[in-house]
Amino acid sequence: MKTYAKKDVSRRVMTLNMGPQHPATHGVLRIELELEGETIVKATPIIGYLHTGVEKHSEAKTYYQNIVMYDRLDYIAPAMNNMSYIGAVERLLGIGAPPRAKVIRVILLELSRIKSHLVWLATAAHDTGAMTVLLYCFREREAVMKLYESLSGARMMQSWICPGGLRGDIPDGWTIMIKAFLDEFPARIKEYRALLERNPIFLKRVKDIGYISREEAVAYGLSGPSARASGVNYDLRRNRPYGGYNDYDFEVPVLTDGCAYARYRVRMEEMIQARSIILQALVKLPNGPVRAEHPIFLAPPREKIHENMETLIKHFKFFTSGFKAPAGEVYFATETGKGELGFYIISDGSEKPYRVKIRAPSFSNLSILPRIAPGHMLSDIVAIIGSLDIVLGEIDR
Amino acid sequence: MRKAPRKPHEYLKTVGGIPSVPGVSTTKLDETINWLRKFSIWPVSMGLACCAFEMMSAGASRFDIARFGSEVFRASPRQADLMIVAGRVSWKMMPVVRQIYDQMAEPKWVIAMGACASCGGVFNNYAIAPGVDRILPVDIYVPGCPPRPEALLQSLLLIQEKLHKSKVEYF
Amino acid sequence: MHQILDKKPVDILKILMGDNILDSYESQDSVDVAVIDRQDLLYAVGLIRDNPALDLRYLSFITAIDHLETEKMFHVVYEFANLDYDSRLRIRIQISEKEPWVPSITSFYPSANWHEREMMEMFGIEVREHPDPRKLLLPDWVSEHPLRKSFPHGGEELWKFHQRTIEMFNEKSDYQGRTDDPWLERFIE
Numbered sequence: 065m066k067t068y069a070k071k072d073v074s075r076r077v078m079t080l081n082m083g084p085q086h087p088a089t090h091g092v093l094r095i096e097l098e099l100e101g102e103t104i105v106k107a108t109p110i111i112g113y114l115h116t117g118v119e120k121h122s123e124a125k126t127y128y129q130n131i132v133m134y135d136r137l138d139y140i141a142p143a144m145n146n147m148s149y150i151g152a153v154e155r156l157l158g159i160g161a162p163p164r165a166k167v168i169r170v171i172l173l174e175l176s177r178i179k180s181h182l183v184w185l186a187t188a189a190h191d192t193g194a195m196t197v198l199l200y201c202f203r204e205r206e207a208v209m210k211l212y213e214s215l216s217g218a219r220m221m222q223s224w225i226c227p228g229g230l231r232g233d234i235p236d237g238w239t240i241m242i243k244a245f246l247d248e249f250p251a252r253i254k255e256y257r258a259l260l261e262r263n264p265i266f267l268k269r270v271k272d273i274g275y276i277s278r279e280e281a282v283a284y285g286l287s288g289p290s291a292r293a294s295g296v297n298y299d300l301r302r303n304r305p306y307g308g309y310n311d312y313d314f315e316v317p318v319l320t321d322g323c324a325y326a327r328y329r330v331r332m333e334e335m336i337q338a339r340s341i342i343l344q345a346l347v348k349l350p351n352g353p354v355r356a357e358h359p360i361f362l363a364p365p366r367e368k369i370h371e372n373m374e375t376l377i378k379h380f381k382f383f384t385s386g387f388k389a390p391a392g393e394v395y396f397a398t399e400t401g402k403g404e405l406g407f408y409i410i411s412d413g414s415e416k417p418y419r420v421k422i423r424a425p426s427f428s429n430l431s432i433l434p435r436i437a438p439g440h441m442l443s444d445i446v447a448i449i450g451s452l453d454i455v456l457g458e459i460d461r
Numbered sequence: 462m463r464k465a466p467r468k469p470h471e472y473l474k475t476v477g478g479i480p481s482v483p484g485v486s487t488t489k490l491d492e493t494i495n496w497l498r499k500f501s502i503w504p505v506s507m508g509l510a511c512c513a514f515e516m517m518s519a520g521a522s523r524f525d526i527a528r529f530g531s532e533v534f535r536a537s538p539r540q541a542d543l544m545i546v547a548g549r550v551s552w553k554m555m556p557v558v559r560q561i562y563d564q565m566a567e568p569k570w571v572i573a574m575g576a577c578a579s580c581g582g583v584f585n586n587y588a589i590a591p592g593v594d595r596i597l598p599v600d601i602y603v604p605g606c607p608p609r610p611e612a613l614l615q616s617l618l619l620i621q622e623k624l625h626k627s628k629v630e631y632f
Numbered sequence: 633m634h635q636i637l638d639k640k641p642v643d644i645l646k647i648l649m650g651d652n653i654l655d656s657y658e659s660q661d662s663v664d665v666a667v668i669d670r671q672d673l674l675y676a677v678g679l680i681r682d683n684p685a686l687d688l689r690y691l692s693f694i695t696a697i698d699h700l701e702t703e704k705m706f707h708v709v710y711e712f713a714n715l716d717y718d719s720r721l722r723i724r725i726q727i728s729e730k731e732p733w734v735p736s737i738t739s740f741y742p743s744a745n746w747h748e749r750e751m752m753e754m755f756g757i758e759v760r761e762h763p764d765p766r767k768l769l770l771p772d773w774v775s776e777h778p779l780r781k782s783f784p785h786g787g788e789e790l791w792k793f794h795q796r797t798i799e800m801f802n803e804k805s806d807y808q809g810r811t812d813d814p815w816l817e818r819f820i821e
Contacts, residue, residue: 136549
C-alpha cells in the first residue's frame with residue numbers, strides 16, 4: 065500500500081504583489097503582501113517609483129526659482145506647498161506680508177484644503193465601490209479649479225504665493241464667484257453624506273478597519289486628520305498659528321475611534337470648517353497692496369521699471385541671479401490637508417539654499433501601514449490606504 | 462482645414478464609382494477596420510503624477526472622454542490599445558512602464574502627456590528620465606504642465622486621424 | 633514653554649546632561665537647537681522620550697547636512713516635539729567623514745525607520761543596528777549617494793550617469809530608444 069507524505073497544510077503563505085501600476089493604490093505605490101488565504105500576514109510598502117530628486121535640485125536654483133518646483137510635490141493641493149516654503153523663506157529673511165495678502169492667502173489655502181479633501185473622498189469612495197461619488201466630487205473640483213483659473217490662468221499649479229505677498233491681485237468679481245460656490249457647498253456635502261453614511265456596504269467596508277491607537281499615532285509620526293481621528297488634538301493652525309490664522313474662529317474636529325470611518329468623519333467636518341473660514345475671510349478682506357517692499361530681498365514693483373534704469377537692472381538681476389539670503393536655519397511647518405508639511409532650509413549666505421529638507425506628512429502616515437494591516441482581509445487594505453490619504457508625489461519627492 | 466465627417470450613405474459608395482445595391486455595401490477592408498478601431502480606443506491607466514489628475518478630469522463628467530470612444534480606462538494592459546503616460550517617469554519606474562507596454566497587444570499607440578513625459582519637464586536631475594521616448598515609441602507629445610483636458614482630447618483625436626490613415630498590417 | 637516646569641526643553645536637557653551639551657542656540661524660527669556628541673545620542677534620546685519633564689514623543693524628521701567641502705563633517709539633525717504642550721527641540725550631531733556612522737533610534741521612535749533609511753542611501757551615512765537597511769527611494773542599481781555635494785547637479789557628468797542607465801535598458805529590450813540629446817549637443821561642440 066502506498067503511503068503519501070502529508071503536506072503541512074496548516075500554514076501556507078502566498079506573496080502577492082500590488083504593483084506600481086494599480087488602479088487602487090493612489091499613484092505608484094507598490095505593496096508586497098503576504099497572504100494566508102485572504103488574511104494579510106505582512107504588508108511592506110515599497111516606494112520610490114516617483115522619486116524626483118527635488119531636494120538635490122533645489123540646491124541648484126535660487127529661492128525664487130524653487131517655488132515652481134514645490135507645487136509639484138503634493139499635486140492635489142498646490143497652494144499649501146507654496147505657503148509652507150514661502151513661510152520658511154519669509155522667516156529666514158525676516159519679512160512679512162501686507163494684511164490684504166494674508167487674507168487672500170488664507171482663502172487660497174482653505175480652497176486647496178477643500179479641493180484636497182474632495183479628491184480624497186472621490187478616490188477613497190471609488191475604491192470601496194461608490195463610483196457616483198467620484199464623478200460628483202470631480203464636478204465640485206471643476207468649480208474650484210475655475211476659481212483658480214480666473215485668478216492665475218492655471219488650473220492646478222498656480223504658484224501664486226511668493227515671498228512678500230502674492231504675485232498679483234484678485235480680479236473683480238472673484239469674491240462673488242467664491243460666495244456662489246460656497247452657497248451651494250453644504251447641499252453637496254449633504255448629498256455625499258446621504259450617499260455614503262446610510263449605505264450599509266460602505267459602512268461595513270470602513271467601520272472598525274485599520275484601527276490606530278493614540279500612542280501608535282504619535283510614535284509613528286502621524287499628523288493631520290489621520291492622527292486627529294485617533295485622539296491626537298494637534299493642529300498647527302491653532303497650536304502654532306501662522307499667516308494670520310489666529311484671527312479666525314474655527315473648530316478642529318477630534319475623534320477617538322481611530323478607525324477608517326473616524327478618519328472619514330474628521331475630513332468631512334474639516335471641509336465644512338474650511339468653508340466657514342473662507343466666509344469669515346471674505347468679510348474681513350481689507351484694501352491695500354498685495355506685495356510688500358524691501359530694498360534687497362523683494363523684487364521692485366513692476367510699474368517703476370518704466371521709470372528709471374536702475375530699477376530695471378535690479379529687476380533683471382533679482383530674477384536671474386537672485387538675492388543673497390542671510391545665513392541660518394529655519395524649519396517652518398504648515399497644516400495641509402494631509403498633515404504637517406515642513407520645510408527645513410539651511411542657508412549659507414548665498415543666492416541658493418544650501419540644503420532643503422522637505423518633511424512630508426504622507427511619508428510618516430504611510431510608514432504605519434506594516435503595523436496596522438496584518439489581520440485584515442485583502443479587500444480591506446484598499447480601504448485602509450484610501451483612509452490614510454497619501455500622495456506619492458510627497459512621499460517620494 | 463478639416464473635412465466634414467462622412468455621412469452614412471457615403472460609406473456605401475465604392476472606389477470605382479459603381480453604385481451599390483441597398484443592403485449590400487462594398488468598401489475597402491482597411492477603411493472598415495480602421496473605422497471600427499478608431500472609435501473604441503481604450504487607454505490603459507498609466508497615471509503617475511500631477512498629469513494623472515488632468516487625465517482623470519478628462520474622464521470625468523465635464524470633459525467627457527467617453528464621447529470619443531474611450532469608454533473605460535482598463536487596468537490590465539492586455540485589454541487596452543493606448544497608453545497615456547501621464548506624469549514624470551523616474552528611472553526606477555522605467556522598467557515597469559516598459560513591461561506594461563510590452564504586455565499590450567498590437568496595434569498599440571502611446572501618448573506622452575505633459576512636459577515631464579515628453580522631455581523631462583521642469584526637472585533636470587539624476588532621478589527623472591529626460592522623456593519617456595527613451596524606451597517607448599511615442600506617437601503624440603502633449604505639451605503643458607499639466608496640459609488642459611481639452612489638449613488631451615485633441616491628442617486623442619489626432620491618434621484617431623493617424624489610425625484612419627494607417628494600413629492594417631496585423632490581421 | 634513646558635507647562636509643568638515652566639522651562640524650555642533645552643534648559644531641562646542642560647540640567648540633565650550637564651557638560652555633555654557642546655553648544656545650544658536658537659534658530660531663526662525660535663526653536664532651540666542643542667549640539668551633542670555622537671556617543672551621547674542614545675542616552676539623550678532615552679531622556680527625551682522617557683523623562684516626564686521632557687516627554688517629547690513625536691519625532692518630526694531626521695536629516696543630514698553635507699559640509700564635507702568646508703568643515704569635513706556631516707551634521708545629522710533630529711527634531712522632536714511634544715504635541716500636548718507644543719514644545720520643540722532640535723538635536724544636532726557632528727560626525728566626521730572618516731567615521732560616518734550614527735546609532736539607530738528606531739527602538740525609541742518607530743517613525744525613525746524610514747527617515748534613517750532615506751538618510752542612509754542619500755548620504756552614505758551608516759546607521760548601525762537598523763532593523764531594515766534596504767534602499768527606500770532610489771533604484772537598486774544606483775551605488776552613488778546623490779545628496780552629497782560631490783554628486784553633480786547637471787551638465788556632462790550627470791549625462792554620463794543617465795547614459796549608463798539608458799544603455800542598461802537598451803541591452804535588455806528590443807526597442808532602442810533615443811540616445812541623442814539635442815539640448816546637450818547644442819552646448820558641447
